[in-house]
Amino acid sequence: MLAHLPVLQVIVPLLAAPSCLIIKRPVLVWMFTLMVSGAAFLISIALLQQVLASGTISYEMGGWAPPWGIEYRIDELNAILLLIISAISTVVLLAAQTSITAEISEDRHTIFYALYLLSLAGMLGIVSTGDAFNVFVFLEISSLSAYAMIAMGQGRRALWASYQYLIMGTIGATFILISIGLMYQMTGTLNMADLADRLPQVANTKTVLVAFAFFIVGVCLKLALFPLHMWLPNAYSYAPSIVTAFFAATSTKVALYLLIRFTFSVFGYSFSFTTLPLQELFLGLGLLGIFIASAAAIYQTNLKHLFAYSSVAQIGYMIVGFSVGTSAGLMATLLHVFNHALIKGALFLALGAVMYRVNSVQLNDFKGLARQMPLTMAAIVVGGLSLIGVPLTVGFVSKWYLVMAVLDNGWWPVAVLILLGSLLAIVYVWKIVEVAYFIDPEPGTPQVSEAPMALLVPVWLLVAGNIYFGIDTRLGVQMAQSAAQSLFGGSP
Amino acid sequence: MLLCVAVAIVRMKDLLAVVMLLGVYGLLSASFFVTMDAVDVAFTEASVGAGISTVLMLTTIAMTGRNESAPPYKHLLALVLVVMTGALLVYGTMDMPYFGFAEAPANLHVAPRYIQDSMAEVGVPNLVTAVLASYRGFDTFGEVMVIFTAGLGVLALLGLAKPPKDGDAEIDLLHDKLHEQHLVLRVVCKMLIPFILLFALYVQFHGDFGPGGGFQAGVIFAAAIILYGMLFGLSTARRVINQPLVLLLSGIGAMLYGMVGVVSMLKGGDFLDYSVLLSDPIAGQHLGILLIELGVGITVASVMVIIFFNFAGRIEYLQRKRSRDKQG
Amino acid sequence: MIVGLYNYWIVVILMMIGFYIVIAQGNLIKKIAGLIIFQTSVFIFYISIGKVDGATAPILADQFSQYSNPLPHVLILTAIVVGIATTALGLALIVRIKEAYGSIEEDEIQEKDNQEC
Numbered sequence: 001m002l003a004h005l006p007v008l009q010v011i012v013p014l015l016a017a018p019s020c021l022i023i024k025r026p027v028l029v030w031m032f033t034l035m036v037s038g039a040a041f042l043i044s045i046a047l048l049q050q051v052l053a054s055g056t057i058s059y060e061m062g063g064w065a066p067p068w069g070i071e072y073r074i075d076e077l078n079a080i081l082l083l084i085i086s087a088i089s090t091v092v093l094l095a096a097q098t099s100i101t102a103e104i105s106e107d108r109h110t111i112f113y114a115l116y117l118l119s120l121a122g123m124l125g126i127v128s129t130g131d132a133f134n135v136f137v138f139l140e141i142s143s144l145s146a147y148a149m150i151a152m153g154q155g156r157r158a159l160w161a162s163y164q165y166l167i168m169g170t171i172g173a174t175f176i177l178i179s180i181g182l183m184y185q186m187t188g189t190l191n192m193a194d195l196a197d198r199l200p201q202v203a204n205t206k207t208v209l210v211a212f213a214f215f216i217v218g219v220c221l222k223l224a225l226f227p228l229h230m231w232l233p234n235a236y237s238y239a240p241s242i243v244t245a246f247f248a249a250t251s252t253k254v255a256l257y258l259l260i261r262f263t264f265s266v267f268g269y270s271f272s273f274t275t276l277p278l279q280e281l282f283l284g285l286g287l288l289g290i291f292i293a294s295a296a297a298i299y300q301t302n303l304k305h306l307f308a309y310s311s312v313a314q315i316g317y318m319i320v321g322f323s324v325g326t327s328a329g330l331m332a333t334l335l336h337v338f339n340h341a342l343i344k345g346a347l348f349l350a351l352g353a354v355m356y357r358v359n360s361v362q363l364n365d366f367k368g369l370a371r372q373m374p375l376t377m378a379a380i381v382v383g384g385l386s387l388i389g390v391p392l393t394v395g396f397v398s399k400w401y402l403v404m405a406v407l408d409n410g411w412w413p414v415a416v417l418i419l420l421g422s423l424l425a426i427v428y429v430w431k432i433v434e435v436a437y438f439i440d441p442e443p444g445t446p447q448v449s450e451a452p453m454a455l456l457v458p459v460w461l462l463v464a465g466n467i468y469f470g471i472d473t474r475l476g477v478q479m480a481q482s483a484a485q486s487l488f489g490g491s492p
Numbered sequence: 493m494l495l496c497v498a499v500a501i502v503r504m505k506d507l508l509a510v511v512m513l514l515g516v517y518g519l520l521s522a523s524f525f526v527t528m529d530a531v532d533v534a535f536t537e538a539s540v541g542a543g544i545s546t547v548l549m550l551t552t553i554a555m556t557g558r559n560e561s562a563p564p565y566k567h568l569l570a571l572v573l574v575v576m577t578g579a580l581l582v583y584g585t586m587d588m589p590y591f592g593f594a595e596a597p598a599n600l601h602v603a604p605r606y607i608q609d610s611m612a613e614v615g616v617p618n619l620v621t622a623v624l625a626s627y628r629g630f631d632t633f634g635e636v637m638v639i640f641t642a643g644l645g646v647l648a649l650l651g652l653a654k655p656p657k658d659g660d661a662e663i664d665l666l667h668d669k670l671h672e673q674h675l676v677l678r679v680v681c682k683m684l685i686p687f688i689l690l691f692a693l694y695v696q697f698h699g700d701f702g703p704g705g706g707f708q709a710g711v712i713f714a715a716a717i718i719l720y721g722m723l724f725g726l727s728t729a730r731r732v733i734n735q736p737l738v739l740l741l742s743g744i745g746a747m748l749y750g751m752v753g754v755v756s757m758l759k760g761g762d763f764l765d766y767s768v769l770l771s772d773p774i775a776g777q778h779l780g781i782l783l784i785e786l787g788v789g790i791t792v793a794s795v796m797v798i799i800f801f802n803f804a805g806r807i808e809y810l811q812r813k814r815s816r817d818k819q820g
Numbered sequence: 821m822i823v824g825l826y827n828y829w830i831v832v833i834l835m836m837i838g839f840y841i842v843i844a845q846g847n848l849i850k851k852i853a854g855l856i857i858f859q860t861s862v863f864i865f866y867i868s869i870g871k872v873d874g875a876t877a878p879i880l881a882d883q884f885s886q887y888s889n890p891l892p893h894v895l896i897l898t899a900i901v902v903g904i905a906t907t908a909l910g911l912a913l914i915v916r917i918k919e920a921y922g923s924i925e926e927d928e929i930q931e932k933d934n935q936e937c
Contacts, residue, residue: 004757004762004763007757007762007763011750011753011754011763014637014750015746015747015750015754017637017640017746018640018742018743018744018746018747019743019747021739021740021743022740022743059762059763060762061629061630061762061763061764062626062627062628062629062630062762062763062764062765062766063761063762063764063765063767063768064626064627067601067602068602068605068606068627069627069628069630070628070630070631108648108651111644111647111648111651112648114644115641115644115645115648118637118640118641118644121637125634131631133628133631133895133898134630134631134634136899136902137631137634137635137638137898137902138634140638140902140905140906141634141637141638141641144638144641144642144645144905144906144909145641145644145645147645147909147913148641148644148645148648148649148909149648151645151648151649151913151916152648156917156920156921157933159913159916159917159920160917160921160929160933162913163848163910163913163914163917166906166909166910166913167842167851167855167910170855170859170906170910171839171842171855171858174855174858174859174862177862177899178581178835178862178865181862181865181866181869182584184598184869184892185588185589185596185597185598185869186588186597186598187597187598187601188596188597188598188599188600188601188602188603189601189602190602190891198601202597205587206583206584206586206587207584207585207586207587207588209584210580210581210583210584211584213580214580495830495833495834495837498834498837498838498857499837501837501841501850501853501857502837502840502841502845507847507849507850510849510850510853511853514853514856514857517856517857517860518856518860521860521863521864524864525863525864525867528867528868528870528871528888529870529871529872529875529876529877529878529887529888530867530870530877530888530892530893530896531877531879532893532897533863533867533893533896533897533900536897536900536901537860537863537900540900540901540903540904541856541860541900544904545856545904545907548907548908548911549849549852549853549911552849552911552914552915553849555915555918556849556914556915556918556924557924567844570840570843570844571840571844573843574836574839574840574843574844575836577836577839578832578833578835578836581832581835581836582829582832585825585828585829585832586825588825588828590825591825591826591827591828591868591871592871592872592873593872593873594872594873594874594875594886596869598869598870598889598891598892599870599872599889602891603870603889603890603891606890606891607878607887607889607890611880617879617880617881618878618879618880619878619879619880619887619890620878620879620890620893620894620897622890623890623891623894624894624897624898628894631894631895631898632898634898635897635898635901635902638901638902638905639901639905641905642904642905642906642908642909645908645909645912646908646909646912649909649912649913649915649916650912650915650916701879702879703877703879707897707901792901799908799912802912803911803912803915806915810919
């Protein structure tokens with residue numbers, strides 16, 4: 001069975017989705033979903049070990065050798081992403097039953113979990129596959145289920161947010177489809193490794209250049225890179241809390257993975273960084289994103305909105321690391337992918353707990369909440385500190401490596417700007433702390449009690465991860481380093 | 493021709509006309525596909541572009557109204573963006589191999605094996621079916637899951653907790669009257685429906701040899717049921733078609749596909765390797781393709797039915813709500 | 821050159837008309853219509869790649885020896901299905917939006933949201 005792990009990683013959740021319809025009873029469906037996600041998590045651990053022990057794994061779907069058949073190809077980069085996605089999904093699911101009981105009517109729970117599994121399987125599929133067109137198919141599985149889940153949020157704004165996301169997401173996916181078509185036209189293959197072999201021969205054609213440009217634009221739409229981020233704040237804010245926590249921690253990371261995979265492995269470093277002014281473009285957009293989105297976050301009164309804008313800013317950091325174009329920069333980006341998943345997973349899940357008790361995430365309703373929900377608020381504070389990049393949290397680790405990578409290149413103004421960006425994060429995190437800890441609740445507001453254990457345990461699991469990996473940095477740094485180095489393979 | 497229709501759609505204010513033109517657009521592209529030798533694609537595009545999506549659009553318009561009130565805006569910026577993107581694409585076409593060029597890279601590297609060897613390796617004359625179901629069977633599995641996702645999504649959005657009871661006499665009466673007017677249509681269709689179903693089965697099992705396959709068959713099969721629903725009223729159709737059962741079927745179709753893959757894994761092959769299903773690889777391929785096409789057909793047909801019934805059910809629900817509001 | 825690339829240029833124009841409808845029109849249904857045109861033209865582009873002059877449809881028969889490339893056909897079959905799935909979901913969203921907002925015009929919905937704030 002060990003040889004089948006790559007495909008099991010994806011088809012276990014994929015086939016579990018229709019099985020949900022057979023089980024029907026909401027509580028059982030939840031337990032089933034949790035088990036499936038847990039199984040996916042175990043598989044991803046086993047896969048990572050296999051990759052570390054014996055190098056890249058290739059799996060041939062239908063027994064057809066690539067490039068004729070579809071290949072699953074797992075190397076260190078994929079394995080790390082698979083681990084992040086399935087781990088976050090499992091922790092988030094622990095809290096799911098309690099949280100969605102409050103937010104979604106019970107007759108839709110079964111459908112919700114089936115969609116959740118589809119979305120999970122879609123993301124895992126995008127990351128595992130070694131075939132360009134297969135990426136598109138699984139991208140659509142994860143996107144369609146995402147649109148549907150976001151629309152299940154409370155209130156009519158969820159519908160509107162979902163529709164906007166659907167339009168933007170479909171445009172992005174169609175751009176990617178055009179790009180794949182152009183690549184196929186010039187090379188006659190869809191397999192990524194084969195594309196990497198054959199693209200250099202046609203690298204100086206206009207068609208390949210356009211293919212690259214379309215791919216970048218399409219992925220950046222999905223990635224919500226500034227200024228293509230307009231869909232993200234609403235989609236995150238009005239979706240059910242569980243969905244927000246899951247997506248904020250994973251879905252943009254998958255798009256980032258695609259960006260890294262195609263620029264480094266498919267088009268190749270020298271093509272990607274020399275034919276287009278990609279480096280300057282991404283550096284500029286990344287920095288702009290950090291500042292504009294952080295500034296926007298400061299003015300938000302809805303905390304989900306606030307952290308959503310902060311997500312756009314964090315994507316800016318990742319893109320800056322990417323644009324450095326060195327192994328160190330890429331490593332900082334990967335590290336931040338891992339760390340940001342922990343941070344935002346914890347923060348949005350904690351907001352879910354607030355939502356469960358207070359039924360609102362407006363800043364005004366946080367007055368004095370620190371006394372009523374001390375553990376939840378403490379989690380938000382630790383998450384916030386991590387977001388700023390205070391030492392002993394994971395946020396510090398990735399910012400440290402990012403600044404080092406930037407300085408290595410002699411870009412000291414950029415390093416200064418990154419630190420200034422962190423100051424903005426202090427402002428918006430402080431805003432929350434101030435309201436929750438130092439302002440008394442308005443008289444007449446009902447007392448609320450601490451969130452139930454079912455929500456607190458997963459929140460604190462993630463918070464503990466924030467601190468643990470902030471102190472013991474070896475594991476994360478090692479993995480990110482070896483993945484980054486393997487991507488840089490022969491190139492300097 | 494396609495261009496004219498597309499331009500007309502931009503200018504048109506009446507949404508009903510837009511939808512009709514969109515149907516025409518679908519049909520035109522289908523015929524365009526035929527001239528480019530893509531018969532399977534044409535078949536699908538005709539049933540989807542001119543069929544299913546038109547029906548869905550019409551039901552939507554029935555609920556939202558057909559007039560576009562606000563003028564289009566953001567003209568200039570959008571135009572600049574579009575012209576830039578278009579210019580970029582045209583720039584990209586400059587180095588493309590010419591249309592119809594047999595030596596183009598796309599036709600040289602991977603594709604020849606499908607054309608030359610698939611008869612020996614898969615044993616199916618329709619090359620599209622061979623590639624779709626076997627070489628790239630995993631894509632098709634993904635495609636089935638996409639459809640399944642859409643079905644669940646529509647159900648999550650439009651599904652009603654319980655189907656409306658047939659209590660509202662006034663509306664039912666209205667429906668009955670409406671349907672009596674279409675007596676001729678009803679009789680003709682009642683005779684037609686068995687043939688449509690039969691044709692669907694033919695398309696389902698003949699996909700190995702001619703154009704067709706699970707997806708097209710599923711759509712045709714669903715079309716027969718939708719036709720029935722349109723002419724005999726939803727409540728009658730609901731008596732014949734049990735919704736939870738249809739939902740279950742859509743899952744079962746997807747499971748069937750997946751299970752074929754799992755069985756081939758248990759038999760020592762890779763996921764979806766049909767050759768190991770039977771002792772003779774070619775027979776195994778045939779069996780595998782037959783089963784997965786059946787899975788595709790079941791899922792597609794049931795999802796289409798789910799989608800249509802939930803759209804139409806929503807209309808009914810809105811009508812009842814409105815009449816209740818009036819009475820209350 | 822004009823003859824050789826003519827087909828692709830038409831496709832590009834179609835794509836851009838669809839793309840224009842999606843981003844410039846305020847009516848939600850029309851946006852979906854734009855998406856359909858946009859996607860369909862991408863389908864035509866793919867099928868154009870696989871066309872071979874003088875060849876026939878890729879169904880093996882004794883009297884033919886040259887076939888068009890079946891691979892783009894397969895890809896597009898999948899893409900058409902993905903397209904209709906997106907359309908169905910988008911339309912379902914529109915129905916719910918109409919119920920909740922009483923409008924399917926982008927600016928009116930935006931206005932109603934702003935008023936609430």
